[in-house]
Amino acid sequence: ETAVFQTPNYHVTQVGNEVSFNCKQTLGHDTMYWYKQDSKKLLKIMFSYNNKQLIVNETVPRRFSPQSSDKAHLNLRIKSVEPEDSAVYLCASSYRGDYAEQFFGPGTRLTVL
Template identity: 90%
Template sequence: ETAVFQTPNYHVTQVGNEVSFNCKQTLGHDTMYWYKQDSKKLLKIMFSYNNKQLIVNETVPRRFSPQSSDKAHLNLRIKSVEPEDSAVYLCASSWDSANTEVFFGKGTRLTVV
């Protein structure tokens, strides 16, 4: 049963455009994440938020910016997309503990043409 909701499911856009992806979790978790899954299925963390505060910010280009209005929502904005941004972006959430399950959304597939 899905408890991490992402919109849109798919998005096709041209190089240079701005895109925004939305994510909401209904599990009451403290921590939310954005992961990037590339064409080789590598799953890399981009950002981690704990109670609306940025905790982890991996080395991602500055055109990526996360936005959190409350602990249940974490959006991702990409200014001026580039071809290498084509990937599946997975939102996830968990309790604030190292030994805890991460719950993923179904992802947003971005194609940059």
């Protein structure tokens, strides 16, 4: 099956902890993304990454960082979570190019207590 896979599905943690989310795509795409979908369903791009370029949304706090081992994997690390980090984090992939469709994973729901 070719798709975008994310683990875990859910994660509950306390303020100040470090968390890491995994994303893998088997679609052969060269670009991957992380999005944050908040409680109001606003979809905000956090990072886009291919093997040559990392584009960071300038509004993303520095405690967030993407980690990639190869073009099929893009993990997200949050160094010290805050309550406002509670959200669904969606991973996506596409071919590089403006016309490319993005394929989304099922998301990881983070709850920060």
